[in-house]
Amino acid sequence: MDEIQLASAILSAARQPASQDLGTDLLEAASRYARIRVDWAFATAERRIEMDRARTLAHNVLIDACNILSREMGRHGDDIAWREHLGNDRGRIGDVACHLHCLLGLSAR
16 A cells, blocks of 8 residues: 555544544644645754654554554444554654645645
8 A cells, every 4th residue: 555545544434423522633643744745845954953843743643543543443443454554664754644635635625
């Protein structure tokens, strides 16, 4: 499963009625992290030093939100293959967050 497919699967999972609040938490965490990543792209080296702790924290919150949603979905017997495919690579998780942010932006038009 590539990052776009993962983002679509996560978006579908996050919108399931049984786990909607946790899904919203995940989508909000992904959006926050993606915004920080974009800000990082424009930041000077000095600004990146200032941003680094907040960026890491936002990334950790995103990963926690993925884990919490998948555990809750698993308890309900829902498909959590998206979490298994996502894995634990921090870079890949961040990339998927950016894809989620894009999909959310496009769906809001």
